[in-house]
Amino acid sequence: MIRTEEMLLNVGPQHPSTHGVLRLLVKVDGERIVETEPVIGYLHRGTEKLAEDLTYTQIIPYTDRMDYLSAMTNNYAVVHATEKLMGLEIPERAEFLRVIVMELNRVASHLVWMGTYLLDIGAMSPFLYAFRDREQILDLFNELCGARLTYNYMRVGGVKWDAPKDWIGKVDHFVSYMQKQMKEYHQLVTGNEIFIQRTKGIGVYDQETAINFALSGANLRVTGLNWDLRKDAPYSIYEQFTFDVPVGEVGDLYQKYLCRMKEIDESLKIVAQAVANFPSEGKIMGKVPRVLRVPEGEVYVGIESPRGELGCHIVSKGKDKPWRIKFRRPSFYNLQILPTLLKDENLSNLVAILGGIDIVLGEVDG
Amino acid sequence: MLGLIKGLNVTLKNMVKPKVTYNYPQEPLEMPDRFRGIQYFDPDKCIVCNQCVRVCPTDCISLTGKKNPDPNQKGKVIETYNINFEICILCDLCTEVCPTEAVVMTNNFELSTYSRDELFKNSEWLFANDENIRSENTLNPIPVKKPTGGTPS
Amino acid sequence: MNTLLLYLGPVILLLIVLGFVTYAILAERKVIGWIQGRIGPNQVGPWGLLQTVADIVKLLIKEDTIPKNADKTLFKLSPIIAFVPAFVVLAVMPFSSQIQFTDIGVGLLYYMAISSITTIGILIGGWASNNKYALLGGMRSAAQMISYEIPLVMSVVGIVLTVGSLNLNDIVEAQQKTWFIFPQIIGFVVFIISSVSELNRTPFDLPEAESELVAGYHVEYSGFRFAFFMLAEYVYIFAMSSLTTVLFLGGWNAPFGFTFLPGIVWFIIKFSVVVFFLYWVRATMPRIRVDQLMQFAWKVLLPVALANIILTTLLKEVPFLTHYY
Numbered sequence: 061m062i063r064t065e066e067m068l069l070n071v072g073p074q075h076p077s078t079h080g081v082l083r084l085l086v087k088v089d090g091e092r093i094v095e096t097e098p099v100i101g102y103l104h105r106g107t108e109k110l111a112e113d114l115t116y117t118q119i120i121p122y123t124d125r126m127d128y129l130s131a132m133t134n135n136y137a138v139v140h141a142t143e144k145l146m147g148l149e150i151p152e153r154a155e156f157l158r159v160i161v162m163e164l165n166r167v168a169s170h171l172v173w174m175g176t177y178l179l180d181i182g183a184m185s186p187f188l189y190a191f192r193d194r195e196q197i198l199d200l201f202n203e204l205c206g207a208r209l210t211y212n213y214m215r216v217g218g219v220k221w222d223a224p225k226d227w228i229g230k231v232d233h234f235v236s237y238m239q240k241q242m243k244e245y246h247q248l249v250t251g252n253e254i255f256i257q258r259t260k261g262i263g264v265y266d267q268e269t270a271i272n273f274a275l276s277g278a279n280l281r282v283t284g285l286n287w288d289l290r291k292d293a294p295y296s297i298y299e300q301f302t303f304d305v306p307v308g309e310v311g312d313l314y315q316k317y318l319c320r321m322k323e324i325d326e327s328l329k330i331v332a333q334a335v336a337n338f339p340s341e342g343k344i345m346g347k348v349p350r351v352l353r354v355p356e357g358e359v360y361v362g363i364e365s366p367r368g369e370l371g372c373h374i375v376s377k378g379k380d381k382p383w384r385i386k387f388r389r390p391s392f393y394n395l396q397i398l399p400t401l402l403k404d405e406n407l408s409n410l411v412a413i414l415g416g417i418d419i420v421l422g423e424v425d426g
Numbered sequence: 427m428l429g430l431i432k433g434l435n436v437t438l439k440n441m442v443k444p445k446v447t448y449n450y451p452q453e454p455l456e457m458p459d460r461f462r463g464i465q466y467f468d469p470d471k472c473i474v475c476n477q478c479v480r481v482c483p484t485d486c487i488s489l490t491g492k493k494n495p496d497p498n499q500k501g502k503v504i505e506t507y508n509i510n511f512e513i514c515i516l517c518d519l520c521t522e523v524c525p526t527e528a529v530v531m532t533n534n535f536e537l538s539t540y541s542r543d544e545l546f547k548n549s550e551w552l553f554a555n556d557e558n559i560r561s562e563n564t565l566n567p568i569p570v571k572k573p574t575g576g577t578p579s
Numbered sequence: 580m581n582t583l584l585l586y587l588g589p590v591i592l593l594l595i596v597l598g599f600v601t602y603a604i605l606a607e608r609k610v611i612g613w614i615q616g617r618i619g620p621n622q623v624g625p626w627g628l629l630q631t632v633a634d635i636v637k638l639l640i641k642e643d644t645i646p647k648n649a650d651k652t653l654f655k656l657s658p659i660i661a662f663v664p665a666f667v668v669l670a671v672m673p674f675s676s677q678i679q680f681t682d683i684g685v686g687l688l689y690y691m692a693i694s695s696i697t698t699i700g701i702l703i704g705g706w707a708s709n710n711k712y713a714l715l716g717g718m719r720s721a722a723q724m725i726s727y728e729i730p731l732v733m734s735v736v737g738i739v740l741t742v743g744s745l746n747l748n749d750i751v752e753a754q755q756k757t758w759f760i761f762p763q764i765i766g767f768v769v770f771i772i773s774s775v776s777e778l779n780r781t782p783f784d785l786p787e788a789e790s791e792l793v794a795g796y797h798v799e800y801s802g803f804r805f806a807f808f809m810l811a812e813y814v815y816i817f818a819m820s821s822l823t824t825v826l827f828l829g830g831w832n833a834p835f836g837f838t839f840l841p842g843i844v845w846f847i848i849k850f851s852v853v854v855f856f857l858y859w860v861r862a863t864m865p866r867i868r869v870d871q872l873m874q875f876a877w878k879v880l881l882p883v884a885l886a887n888i889i890l891t892t893l894l895k896e897v898p899f900l901t902h903y904y
């Protein structure tokens with residue numbers, strides 16, 4: 061009689077495929093996973109608590125560091141919540157700039173996901189191609205707001221900088237370049253038989269499970285539910301643009317990949333429309349008092365970040381600092397489903413499923 | 427099989443494309459004008475309004491002022507001005523609020539040192555950091571009286 | 580004089596192989612760099628030529644660490660077991676019509692038999708490290724190498740049947756008119772897939788799958804012992820590319836009667852093409868999953884290889900078909 065023993069495998073926090081400092085305590089039986097327990101908190105910085113001691117303007121650079129792959133959407137979440145509470149009017153030009161940078165940031169974020177996901181699966185080149193193309197977005201952002209990752213671009217009432225000369229033209233050029241590059245990615249990755257083998261039918265969950273786990277973003281849409289806050293609870297000027305929300309059918313990793321790739325296409329479409337209709341002149345800051353005193357009250361806004369519903373809940377007591385601020389960080393909620401998905405899977409699928417969720421540890425740990 | 431061959435074709439095509447990497451340490455990187463690098467500080471322009479200290483989200487700026495030595499002039503002049511680059515996040519808020527553009531951003535970004543102590547920069551060091559100064563800085567310049575004391579630089 | 584050559588020859592071959600490994604690593608990094616829009620190592624020496632030398636020096640002067648709970652004897656032994664067969668298999672390789680160390684009748688069988696010893700080294704290394712990742716890597720390695728050895732051997736049976744000999748010299752001689760890549764195309768495809776797998780390279784690099792097992796079986800090795808594992812891996816690339824050249828690409832035979840270049844040059848050219856192909860595949864493919872890997876070996880490659888054997892026998896033995904072969 062062969063006696064087998066379960067083995068406790070400690071994956072992370074220093075492991076190449078945990079996308080930062082996630083730690084997973086995995087019980088394995090041979091290569092089959094019996095149980096997984098994620099341990100988080102290695103990157104906890106207490107953003108929400110710190111924010112209670114900061115003015116609304118000072119919070120913005122802190123949000124850059126939550127989901128550091130799409131700092132623009134984080135900026136927007138806190139700025140939008142504050143504006144909603146104060147009832148501010150935002151100039152049209154500022155809204156256009158916001159939409160352009162947020163959608164470009166979504167493209168950049170999905171590119172990083174695509175690259176690192178293939179790196180998890182074992183292909184090296186798509187990673188560097190994705191970073192090559194993302195670099196162009198970062199250069200555009202660098203020109204616009206002077207930073208490549210932590211933009212600190214948006215302000216309550218508008219944006220900090222107007223578009224520099226020729227910048228809009230460069231964005232337009234990038235959109236057509238990226239649309240061409242997408243074909244190359246599809247040739248390199250989408251049809252690759254090994255990639256399909258690794259992802260098709262893996263990590264499947266149905267719509268009900270997804271809703272019960274409060275998943276959002278591509279993780280939810282892949283199950284076939286058409287739920288995109290840009291359409292379903294429109295903010296900013298998204299109502300002006302025509303775009304589709306890509307949804308999947310079966311909720312496996314391959315469709316997640318396809319969903320995200322299509323989201324890049326849709327984001328590029330939005331950017332192209334925004335560039336075409338970009339107001340030739342106008343202010344970029346609305347009428348905002350010098351010291352922001354937000355009236356007493358509560359507000360919750362949810363926006364569609366690349367990872368899902370990014371919420372910002374502010375409780376104000378009428379001071380220049382929030383009494384309490386709470387971010388609904390999509391990566392954190394999406395991560396909850398991991399132990400369920402990993403049960404009875406092969407150890408090789410661990411990185412594939414974890415990568416498919418698309419977490420950013422800065423956001424998970426807050 | 428076809429997908430694999432297509433992929434091989436893509437990688438082979440990319441092999442002859444021009445390379446995209448920078449020869450960075452050998453050739454300095456040119457940053458765009460708006461780049462947020464290490465601050466330049468001009469003590470003559472500073473009116474000791476303390477706004478940069480108050481707006482700094484990480485409390486990395488510390489300054490002290492003294493009474494203007496010229497008894498005919500009102501106001502204060504700066505005595506010490508320090509930025510602690512261990513915690514500075516280069517968020518640009520200090521230059522945004524500075525009404526006289528005394529503290530402005532430059533395009534220099536090389537900060538690495540062998541000791542953490544060296545990251546504590548004083549006003550002399552920041553004043554000497556006068557290359558590649560950003561052209562547009564404060565967002566909403568507040569009309570103030572021309573700073574008194576000291577010569578404009 | 581002959582005795583001197585007997586002892587000196589292997590030493591020269593070892594130096595050549597070490598030189599090859601040094602520059603194969605550099606070439607791999609350069610080629611993958613170019614494919615990925617980079618330029619590869621360019622800091623140490625002109626065009627990065629001394630990069631690998633610097634890496635080896637670094638490995639040699641590194642502290643030699645052995646985990647406290649490792650099985651020390653086996654831990655020290657395993658890099659040697661992994662490396663020695665890699666070098667020993669080169670003895671039967673005919674690099675040109677003159678340059679060969681031993682011309683034994685069962686050269687091909689010798690290669691296959693000796694090369695499988697390396698698996699033991701890897702398995703021992705993975706087990707002796709007393710590390711869970713290393714253990715998983717070692718287990719995967721044993722399963723994979725043993726599974727893929729079978730299609731690897733089966734795929735060359737077609738050639739053996741055609742030539743009627745296991746001697747590598749005879750196999751090369753038989754390819755003077757046509758290389759076996761054309762009549763044995765099925766065998767070639769099976770062979771190249773299994774050989775990539777035997778070499779533990781992408782898309783079959785599961786034993787050292789970086790993103791899953793960190794470094795697999797050599798995760799606890801450092802310094803010189805780690806260098807030995809790397810050396811074994813690259814010497815196998817040398818050996819396997821040579822074998823591919825000999826079996827399917829006509830060895831030292833010149834194509835189209837271009838005999839103005841000596842046989843050894845043709846050998847090197849064909850050999851380099853095979854090595855480049857390995858790099859190219861590595862830069863393109865994702866990693867296959869471990870259970871799919873097994874299924875692929877037993878359910879796809881083995882039946883195809885067997886079918887190839889039957890096809891070859893039919894072509895060779897059935898009278899009216901031999902005409903076409």
